[in-house]
Amino acid sequence: MEQRLSFVTLAVRDVAAARAFYVDGLGWQPTYDGEDVLMVQVGERLVLSLWDLAAFEAEVGPAAEGPAPITLAHNVATREEVATVMAQMVAAGARRLSGPEEREWGGFTGYVADPDGYRWEIAWNPGPLGQQVLPAGQEVRP
Structure with missing residues (x-):
């Protein structure tokens, strides 16, 4: 397997609030801006995906309480x-x-x-x- 990371996905309570912070507040440019997910290219081949918590859990399963220890x-x-x-x-x-x-x-x-x-x-x-x-x-x- 090639040594690389392509996406970092964070489950967020409110995509609009995440957009207000990352796009409006920090000036980052969305690569994809949907209702349930906001994606921002943060490196040459790396995307930060901010995914609505409910949509995240529907695909991935239950999320841990509180922010991940990362x-x-x-x-x-x-x-x-x-x-x-x-x-x-x-x-x-x-x-x-x-x-x-x-x-x-x-x-x-x-x-x-x-x-x-x-x-x-x-x-x-x-x-x-x-x-x-x-x-x-x-x-x-x-």
């Missing part, structure tokens, strides 16, 4: 961008959870929760992996 991460090129992106997400309707702060592994991160409680890490990672996940043309800067 984080989604958005890496940035500079330490300063961590606070900027966190502020933008909070202004769009996210809840600040922690940080930004220095991490013992050498990075600088903070956490917010989207309207459904899914946790987003906003991170500046000065190491090689931090460079690897940034879009082409960007580079990690101190």
